Amino acid sequence: MLYNLGLVKRSAGQLDDAAQCFEQLVSLQPHRAEAYAILVLVRYTQGRLDVAEQMLRRAIALNPQATEP
Numbered sequence: 001m002l003y004n005l006g007l008v009k010r011s012a013g014q015l016d017d018a019a020q021c022f023e024q025l026v027s028l029q030p031h032r033a034e035a036y037a038i039l040v041l042v043r044y045t046q047g048r049l050d051v052a053e054q055m056l057r058r059a060i061a062l063n064p065q066a067t068e069p
Contacts, residue, residue, distance in 0.1 A: 033059045
């Protein structure tokens, strides 16, 4: 539910709310690489490059195959 709500909030341009959904989701389910990946996009869009980089590293660590061509 948090994942879908976060996607809706992101689509609506409610980036703070979207980030909150995905941050809550990764705290509850820390192995969901896709939640980290969407959080990367949200934080990047917000200009929070430091946080985006941290989340990207976590997403890659959880799913390294996603970075292969």
